[in-house]
Amino acid sequence: MSTRLTRADVERIAALAHLDLTADETALFAKQLAQILEYAERLREVDTAQVSATWHPSAASAALRDDVRRPSLAREDALAGAPDAAPDGLFRVPKVIG
Amino acid sequence: MAAGDWTLTRLRAAVAGGDVSAREVCDGYLRRIAAADGRIHAFTTVLGEAALARAEEVDRRRDAWRDRPLLGVPVTVKDVICTRGVPTTACSRILAGYRPPYDATVVTRLLDAGAVVIGKTNCDEFAMGSSTEHSALGATRNPWAPDRIPGGSSGGAAAAVAARLAPASVASDTGGSIRQPAALCGVVGLKPTYGRVSRYGLLAFASSLDQIGPLTLTVADAAAVLQAIAGADPADATCATEPVPALAGLFPGDARGARIGVPRAALAAGVDPEVLRAFDAALAVLAGRGAAVVDIDLPHMAYAVPVYYLVAPAEASSNLARYDGVRYGLRAAPDGREATLAAMYDRTRDAGFGAEVKRRIMLGTYALSAGYYDAYYVHAQRVRSLIRGDYDQAFADVDAVAMPTTPTPAYRLGEHVDDPLAMYLGDVFTVSANLTGLPAISLPAGFTRAGLPIGFQLTARPFDEATLLRLGDVLEQDAPWSGARPPLAPA
Secondary structure, three states, X not given: OOOOOOHHHHHHHHHXXXXXXXXXXXXXXXXXXXXXXXXXXXXXXXXXXXXXXXXOOOOOOOOOOOOOOOOOOOHHHHHOOOOOEEOOOEEOOOOOOO | OOOOOOOHHHHHHHHXXXXXXXXXXXXXXXXXXXXXXXXXXXXXXXXXXXXXXXXHHHHHOHHHHOOOOOOOOEEEEEOOEOEOOEOOOOOOHHHOOOOOOOOOHHHHHHHHOOOEXXXXXXXXXXXXXXXXXXXXXXXXXXXXXXXXOOOOOOHHHHHHHHOOOOOEEEEEEOOOOOHHHHHHHOOEEEEOOOOOEOOOOEOOOOOOOOEEEEEEOOHHHHHHHHHHHEOOOOOOOOOOOOOOOOOOOOOOOOOXXXXXXXXXXXXXXXXXXXXXXXXXXXXXXXXXXXXXXXXXOOOOHHHHHHHHHHHHHHHHHHHHHHOOOOOOXXXXXXXXXXXXXXXXXXXXXXXXXXXXXXXXXXXXXXXXXXXXXXXXXXXXXXXXXXXXXXXXXXXOOOOEEEEEOOOOOOOEOOOOOOOHHHHHHOOOOOHHHHHHOOOEEEEEEEEOOOOOXXXXXXXXXXXXXXXXXXXXXXXXXXXXXOOOOOOOOOO
């Protein structure tokens, strides 16, 4: 674990997170994320070699139901909040390949 | 006409008994909101005509609905919980104006119980923050001190109850977002056991931590709201099928037989002396009413904040991937650069999310990224097991664990806005309940000399909210400050 974050590190993370950060944001986050990660370094002093991870606080496994067809949202309702819904009932997006 | 100081329990009885109409009650609250919310900014949406129409419906059906547990009770809903046809924005630019096509399960249950939803409350964007300053719609002010934060992320929900603008609020708690603002605004805030209340229709922040619960003026009122919203829901696979006991009227009025554990070592440093004094006074009350107070050890508690600030952002970075300008909310306009789908995603997300949300998405993405996943994310989840183990061990001997809710009273607006780590450290006593899934309550425990509220927190075994309510009621019965009104509460 290293807590030094370069500008390139932040740009790589931003690309993974689909965030088009400004130069100011990149500089700010490089500093702030390094501070937070440095604080998190204290976790390294805990030996967890014999400890399993807790992914979820619930002991019960997720409830399952029968796979039967049920009514769902009407298509016009599902599309009502879309920034660009096509009249034939589709979400319209910019071209996928530039 | 019902006064704003009436509890939910009293309001319900008055409506059911015909002493006051649901419309009159609703109208009274709407008037108080109009008079006071300009200064407090607890609400993001006030449902005027719609709430009055709903109240009239309650009045028309009063005889048939007489037994409904929240009959005619005005309730607010945090703006991260879906309300059909009513703006649900997560206090984010990315969801500005969004109106969900369905109600969250908790909203459906509130309505089934006879409640009147009077508005949506302000919060930190996507519930990420501890001050409500990270709302794209502007900060909420603490009704006890308008230059201070109300806490967060459910600052609007807590401020609304404290200022008598609503007798009850429902909100979400991912790392303290119900309990911390409840403490800083001097009201009761309950985070139920993970899975006790359906999360269907809650805009997900961290799915292994999020839970919905009530904020109210009294413990009995919190019990009434929890009773109405708790229980299995086929729409949420993580919602527990555990039966919900009858919570109303379970208060014997004393704490005899209860064992309360205090992790003294964890309180040794960093806690404001006035907070510590109020904490010890509350323990003395419980001891005086029959509880045994014993010291316990939670050896991994010092790691709760760093674990939380790796796990919660990791889950958030995944959950917030859905906000991409396609299905709902904002889409950034083309800017003359690339007009591809990928460029639209990146620009939309940068334009739509605020700084705190981006910071957490970045942190979580980093903790999950190749080369860092084991060292940060998996390791944190393992330490999380040790934290849960500490509590399991404590609960072999005690029925509840007591801590202050927050290390300090409310700080000033702007004090930590440029120092996210300082804000995170204030969550030291609240995040464990989310990491472990345990139920926890914050109770009013008096005031500092400067008049700022202080919170007292109890944590209990899984699904044992009853113990929290029982002990909370004992504390409340002895509280000389009950009925104290904040300066910003309207007459």
